[in-house]
Amino acid sequence: MNRGQVRIVTLKIDGKDVGARENETILEVARENGFDIPTLCHMEGLSDIGACRLCLVEVKGSNKLLTACVTTVQEGMEVTTHSPRLDSYRRMTVEMLFSERNHVCAVCVSNGHCDLQNLAVDVGLTHITVPYLYPKVSIDASHERFVLDHNRCVLCTRCVRVCDEIEGAHTWDLMGRGVKTRVITDLAEAWGDSESCTSCGKCVQVCPTGALFEKGKSVAEMTKRRTFLPYLTSMRNGDE
Amino acid sequence: MATNPRQSAVDPPSDDKRWRIVQAAMRRNGFRRDALIETLHAVQESFGYLDEESLRYVARSLRAPMSHVYGVSTFYHFFSLKPAGEHTCVVCTGTACYIKGAPGLLDAVGKEFHIGDGETTEDGKVSLLTARCLGSCGLAPAAVFDGQVAGKVNREAVVERLHAWQNGPAAVKASPESSPESEGSAVYA
Amino acid sequence: MREKLAEIKAIEEDAKAQYTHTVNVCTAAGCLSSGAAQVKEALGKEVERSGLERWCQVKGVGCLGLCTAGPLVEVESQSAMYGHVTVEDTPAIVGGLNTKPVERLRVPTGTPFFLRQNRIVLENSGRIDPERIEEYIAAGGYSGLVTALTEMTPAQVIDEVTASGLRGRGGGGYPTGLKWTTVAKAPGPDKYVICNADEGDPGAFMDRSVLESDPHRVIEGMILAGYAVGASQGYVYVRAEYPLAIEHLKKAISQARRMGLLGRSVAETTFGFNIDIRLGAGAFVCGEETALIASIEGKRGQPRPRPPYPAEYGLWGKPTLINNVESFANIPPIIRNGGEWYASLGTEKSKGTKVFALAGAITNTGIIEVPMGTSLQEIVYEIGGGVPGGGRCKAVQTGGPSGGCIPDAYLDNPVDYDSLRSLGSIMGSGGMIVMDDSSCMVDVAKYFMEFCMTESCGKCVPCRVGTVQMYRLLDKISTGRATLEDLALLENLCDMVQNTSLCGLGQTAPNPVVSTLRYFRDEYIAHIEEKRCPAGVCKIHSSVAQTDSPSYAVAEVAQ
Amino acid sequence: MSRTILIDPVTRIEGHAKITIHLDDNGGVEDAFFHVTQFRGFEKLCEGRPFYEMPSLMARICGICPVSHLMASAKACDALLAVQIPEPAANLRRIMNLAQVVQSHALSFFHLASPDLLLGMDSDPTQRHIFGVAQNHPNLARDGIRLRQFGQQIIEWLGGKRIHPAWVVPGGVSEPLSAERRDQILATIPEARQIAIRTLDWFKTVMDDYREEIRTFANFPSLFMGLVNSEDNSLALYDGHIRIVDATGHIVADRLDPTDYPAYVEEAVEPWTYLKFPYYKPQGYPGGFYRVGPLARLNIIEKCGTPLADQEWAEFRSLERGAVLSSFHYHYARLIEILYGVERMEELLNTPDILSTHVRAYAQPNRSEGVGVSEAPRGTLMHHYRIDENGLIQTANLIIATGHNNMAMNRGVKQVARHFIHGEKIEEGMLNRVEAVIRTFDPCLSCSTHAMGKMPMDVQLIGPDGRVLDSVKRDA
Incomplete structure (x- = not known):
């Protein structure tokens, strides 16, 4: 990726001067420098899609909020990662996610190890002001080792991307659109019948919630291992 | 089988001649994966809808992941994964049609035939669909009966037309030869 | 090539001169749906029956504009326009050709509807047969292209567009010249030109009309764009819901190819340009340029964050120029008459x-x-x-x-x-x-929100869920079950969805709500406080006294 | 003229219900009903969920005795896996279950029932609650709070949190017990034992004041059902066999397999309540009605199995020749079980392999159907699941202690009403006794109807013409 000469730029994040390589994203630079920007669809080692909108930041001179995970830094940029307005939008965005499906942390396998739950804590979401949508969605336990519970899916597409970009199977994709979007395997068949699935389990490990989990895990027992991902990614890219 | 999979197609699922149209569409685009939507159009035009068999065939032919093919097929409202009824009635729900009474048309069909958007009557005769603006705003509210656009329709006319479809299929099947007058009496307000 | 065009023009004019009468029948989609095809056929038969075929030609033309009076028929020699024409009326029309126009069928053309217009994009609409390239050429078509290719550099073409002050007609209003400049400057040998003909706004049918009535104008505009920015491939992304427009476009492309105006050597120059049609499949969001690109690439039509803009990173990751139908349709006259001429029309910041x-x-x-x-x-x-x-x-x-x-x-x-x-x-x-007054503004806002909700691609959270929540609140208001707190919540959601959505669809989805709240807040209040719909459109629940205040379970976030 | 009294809601019980008392033309009680007005869809909402979630999900039925549901549910899941869980795991589950029994009994006795016993059935209702007790009898109130804390603390130490711990899992428990934790628990036992003894002694001294209540509080012959230890017929709260005895104390059925419950328990439905009426099948409905819970358990066993509790049990059983029939003695039985629980926990904590790290059996589901039965504080609790080939729940059926006692509670209400209510004028104290009889059963209506949301209860007075004449309504 970073072949050849890469220029160094300087920018301000929350008032602090920081240096960065010109091909880095705002999110990367912010995290390297200890600034916290919440994310959900972002996952180190996977491509970024800018879908969850939690990493939106204010950039001086831009009348629109910019997606930190896909916006590259520029010389002289002045980035604000936290403001009352951003905090409020983030809280509402997480609130939207909670209202969308049937998230019940208390009886979830990922309770205590859930990215969505942590986000709620981080953005200070204490209650939901909008009505729950209560969609009636199914659970697919046909796979020998894993379970897909649509009730907890936030449509971050990490599973879709890891399966396509790292495992190369492209078993997962999305069907439908809008609020009716669902993750699917193959032709929306039962996961256990999938011809393309290699049962590698990467999708399960990258899933931020309890939407994908291992069979046999009881409530609060599902912890996800993700350290393999940056390693695999760098191997694929042929990096040192 | 082919030596170069890019140049030759996977065998179609059956001897049905319509597969040739589908194959031609793919060949025209060099069996590239980006021709997926064009290919799905060809399938839908030939078979009326996209069934699982055809999706599998298209996926194999274009060497596209099945979930991708399914994802695309369900993203676009133009594609249908279910066979339509013998006759289709498309009600335009564009803005002009909406404010001139399209909801009333849907309501009337729903009450009379117990079908909603995208549904087919139990006898398989009539499918109801909606469209996002046919561009016939000047004739709002508009509806399409078996491919023929009719403007300024009203509830009674739509219900009457659908009843005629249900009761006597051959008698009223819209044909291009039918004069606008005979059509007008049935459909126009 | 210039000679060839001139020759075609001469032949066309000679042919036309042979006829005393030209009867134009509007065969655009609007009139077709009220029986224009049958009228045209009947007029042809009638002319034959009357033995007038040597003096009178019956021609299918594009949109004459006044769709409400369709099917429309125009007799050029008599300056007569007929409306609501039926097959029965055809003997009278043909009979009147050599005597007097049929007064009972006439649509007055001395009205502001016709007089106040200034037709540039529509100059050929209703005048030429859209299925014949010769008529477009006879009307001056492709002459601008030949001039540009032979006498102008790509930079000069862009200069004219910039000078015209043309802004994107798809809605955004981005200066077209600036866009062209960016794509032209972008590095790399492969670039693309895309014509956005995915006219998805309900209630809009201008692009359809242009494509049906004068497809060559769009093609010429695209070729000029390709020349100006250095692209050799163009795509027209057109809604599958417009079969007639697609048919005319297909025909026009193959005619232009045969005429040597598309292909490896456009108008006998070294510039090569091809155009392919890509069909949409019923997704409004594909009007958004990054979603449109995804769709052309055969994917789900989901947008991606910008920057990078398609001008730098577009189709297949290459610099791509995307303009809509009307923008391209404005290009040929701008090149023909000069940017300054165009800039003389319109207002200071909105030209033409x-x-x-x-x-x-x-x-x-x-x-x-x-x-x-x-x-x-x-x-x-x-x-x-x-x-x-x-x-x-x-x-x-x-x-x-x-x-x-x-x-x-x-x-x-x-x-x-x-x-x-x-x-x-x-x-x-x-x-x-x-x-x-028969329209309720809450109902209108709800209608548009329902539209955005079902057209949301589902990629980003605010649009995917926010539109549903806003729709539900609007539904609650329109059925008389809402409180003022709900209204406040609605306004909060509007703000959030506007500012955080990924693409234009989400960012603008709250607009109908915001604008109706701005001007018609009293109607919202009437639904909420008085439980009545001033326009009498909304069905207020009879049991509204019991406003449901569901005790929303606190999200079980805590462990 | 006849009328009906409505008590709505019944107070100081778990959950919400109402009582209607129908009076005849002379002002005598014609009939009385105990209606459970709440409905919960727990069995329904479990359908389609992975069975691995059941223990935690089912525990949500109730915030008072989640552990009881954890036990029955986990046992049903063990059955689905077709594993025998490691003995240390079973013992750890037993300890948690006992902690639960102790804290729940403490809640019932001290917080809900003691105001009647300490302050009197006819005392000022505005003072007749735990705060009134705290004011007038601070030591007893403190004991109650301490005992409840004791139980809850052990649950937290074992399971990580007091309410809805996720520690009990199919196949065993998720974490072994550490030596420090064991010692911590052991250190709290002496105080709890002291409180249990102290309270028992006090209760025995005031029992005589309630002779009228003892005689009329659901005091009638019935069957008694519960688990007994399979080895020595001692008190068993976690596992064992089902035994049924009659009013004379004779064994009607013994060594019944709990998982085979459909063979001998059937449920009847009445339109006026959401609570079903289970009965002992061979004796039919309504004749085969039975009682479960502390009173029933002490009536069916041959000993408690711990030294101090055994002494108390012997004294208790000497109250009557056959089974102890008055439901008032549920309170007494509860106190004995508290003592037993504290003693038994100590024994279990001192078993040699209690710190073993092998506390979980792993397996794929091997059966399509599983039943788990254990004793909740209020009585026998049955969870019955059927799963599909992917391990998703197809049907769930629960029979909860309060359900078993439904018939007895209804008869009890009628008995008390007939005894205490006369004429047109209804004294508050009379109504309180109608509620108090319900309280002796310590019913958990939330559990037994698997209801969603909050729920109050009321008592209604209905005339022969069906008109509601009077009603006492109380908010939750």
């Missing part, structure tokens, strides 16, 4: 003309083209003939689901990009829906 589709509670529904800066008043009351039966125009909806409702009191404002924006609406692609 704009095509509008008039629909709703208005007498003259149809397609019009007026100079930028014409007031809404003039468009609605004079050109459009006002509300049928002399009713009051309550509001004009512009810009489709991304736009807003402008109330009667503000109709004296000129129509241009900036003034519409200051009124809380947008130019959009040009759909104008006139509403009278």
Whole structure:
């Protein structure tokens, strides 16, 4: 990726001067420098899609909020990662996610190890002001080792991307659109019948919630291992 | 089988001649994966809808992941994964049609035939669909009966037309030869 | 090539001169749906029966504009336009050719509807047979292209476009010249030109009309763009819902290819350019340029964050120029007559003309083209003939689901990009829906929200869930079950969805709500506090006394 | 003229219900009903969920005795896996279950029932609650709070949190017990034992004041059902066999397999309540009605199995020749079980392999159907699941202690009403006794109807013409 000469730029994040390589994203630079920007669809080692909108930041001179995970830094940029307005939008965005499906942390396998739950804590979401949508969605336990519970899916597409970009199977994709979007395997068949699935389990490990989990895990027992991902990614890219 | 999979197609699922149209569409685009939507159009035009068999065939032919093919097929409202009824009635729900009474048309069909958007009557005769603006705003509210656009329709006319479809299929099947007058009496307000 | 075009023009003119009469039948989609094809056939038979075939030609032409009076027939020699023509009327029309026009069928053409227009994009609409390239050439078509290719550098072409002050007609109003410059400057040998013909705004049918009536104009505009930015491949992304437009476009492309105006050597020069058609499949979001690109690439039509803009990173990751149909349709006359000529029309910041589709509670529904800066008043009351039966125009909806409702009191404002924006609406692609007192503004807002909700691609959270929540709140208001807290929540959601959504669809989805709240807040309040719909549209629940205040379970976030 | 009294809601019980008392023309009680007005869809909402979630999900039925549901549910899941869980795991589950029994009994006795016993059935209702007790009898109130804390603390130490711990899992428990934790628990036992003894002694001294209540509080012959230890017929709260005895104390059925419950328990439905009426099948409905819970358990066993509790049990059983029939003695039985629980926990904590790290059996589901039965504080609790080939719940059926006691509670209400209510004028104290009889059963209505949301209860007075004449309504 970073072949050849890469220029160094300087920018301000929350008032602090920081240096960065010109091909880095705002999110990367912010995290390297200890600034916290919440994310959900972002996952180190996977491509970024800018879908969850939690990493939106204010950039001086831009009348629109910019997606930190896909916006590259520029010389002289002045980035604000936290403001009352951003905090409020983030809280509402997480609130939207909670209202969308049937998230019940208390009886979830990922309770205590859930990215969505942590986000709620981080953005200070204490209650939901909008009505729950209560969609009636199914659970697919046909796979020998894993379970897909649509009730907890936030449509971050990490599973879709890891399966396509790292495992190369492209078993997962999305069907439908809008609020009716669902993750699917193959032709929306039962996961256990999938011809393309290699049962590698990467999708399960990258899933931020309890939407994908291992069979046999009881409530609060599902912890996800993700350290393999940056390693695999760098191997694929042929990096040192 | 082919030596170069890019140049030759996977065998179609059956001897049905319509597969040739589908194959031609793919060949025209060099069996590239980006021709997926064009290919799905060809399938839908030939078979009326996209069934699982055809999706599998298209996926194999274009060497596209099945979930991708399914994802695309369900993203676009133009594609249908279910066979339509013998006759289709498309009600335009564009803005002009909406404010001139399209909801009333849907309501009337729903009450009379117990079908909603995208549904087919139990006898398989009539499918109801909606469209996002046919561009016939000047004739709002508009509806399409078996491919023929009719403007300024009203509830009674739509219900009457659908009843005629249900009761006597051959008698009223819209044909291009039918004069606008005979059509007008049935459909126009 | 110039000689070839001149020759074709001469032949066409000679042929036409042989006829004493030319009877134009509008065979665009609007008139077709009221029986224009049968009328045309009957007129042909009638001419034959009367033995007039050597003196009279019956021609199918594009949109004549006044869709409401379709099917429309025009007799050029008599300057007579007939409306609501039926097969029975054809003997009278043909019989009257050598005597007097048939008065009972005439549509007055001395009205503001015809006189106040200034047709540039529509100059050939209703004049030429869209299925014959020769007629386009005879009307001056492709001469600008030949001039550009032989006498101008790509930079000069861009200069003319820049000088014209043309801004994107798809709704955004981005300066076209600037866009072209960016793509031209972008590095790399492979670039693309895309014509966005995915006209998805409900209530807008200008692009369809242009493609059906004068497809070559769009093709010429695209070739010029390709030359200017250095692209050799173009795509027209057109809605599958427009079969006639697709048919005309296909025919036009193959004619242009045969004529040597498309292909490896355009107009006998070293410049090569091809155009392919890509069909949409019923997804409004594909009007958004990054979603459109994804769709052309055969993917789900989901947008991606910008920057990078398609001008730098577009189709297959290559620099890509995307303009809409009307923008491209403006290019040939700009090249032919010069950018300055174009810039002399319109207002200071919005140059040229704009095509509008008039629909709703208005007498003259149809397609019009007026100079930028014409007031809404003039468009609605004079050109459009006002509300049928002399009713009051309550509001004009512009810009489709991304736009807003402008109330009667503000109709004296000129129509241009900036003034519409200051009124809380947008130019959009040009759909104008006139509403009278029978429309409820809450219901209208709910209609558009329902539209955005079902058209949301589902990629980003605010749009995917926010539109559903907003729709539900609007439904609650319209059925008389809402409280003022719900209204406050709705406004909060509007703000959040506007500012955090990924693409234009989400960012503008709250616009109809925001604008109706701005001008018609009293209607919302009436639904909420008085439990009544002033326009009598909404069905207020009979049991509204019991406002449901569900005890929303606190999200079980805590462990 | 006849009328009906409505008590709505019944107070100081778990959950919400109402009582209607129908009076005849002379002002005598014609009939009385105990209606459970709440409905919960727990069995329904479990359908389609992975069975691995059941223990935690089912525990949500109730915030008072989640552990009881954890036990029955986990046992049903063990059955689905077809594993025998490691003995240390079973013992750890037993300890948690006992902690639960102790804290729940403490809640019932001290917080809900003691105001009647300490302050009197006819005392000022505005003072007749735990705060009134705290004011007038601070030591007893403190004991109650301490005992409850003791139980809850052990649950937290074992399971990580007091309410809805996720520690009990199919196949065993998720974490072994550490030596420090064991010692911590052991250190709290002496105080708890002291409180249990102290309270028992006090109760025995005031029992005589309630002779009228003892005689009329659901004091009638019935069957008694519960688990007994399979080895020595001692008190068993976690596992064992089902035994049924009659009013004379004779064994009607013994060594019944709990998982085979459909063979001998059937449920009847009445339109006026959401609570079903289970009965002992061979004796039919309504004749085969039975009682479960502390009173029933002490009536069916042959000993408690711990030294101090055994002494108390012997004294208790000497109250009557056969089974102890008055439901008033549920309170007494509860106190004995508290003592037993504290003693038994100590024994279990001192078993040699209690710190073993092998506390979980792993397996794929091997059966399509599983039943788990254990004793909740209020009585026998049955969870019955059927799963599909992917391990998703197809049907769930629960029979909860309060359900078993439904018939007895209804008869009890009628008995008390007939005894205490006369004429047109209804004294508050009379109504309180109608509620108090319900309280002796310590019913958990939330559990037994698997209801969603909050729920109050009321008592209604209905005339022969069906008109509601009077009603006492209380908010939750």
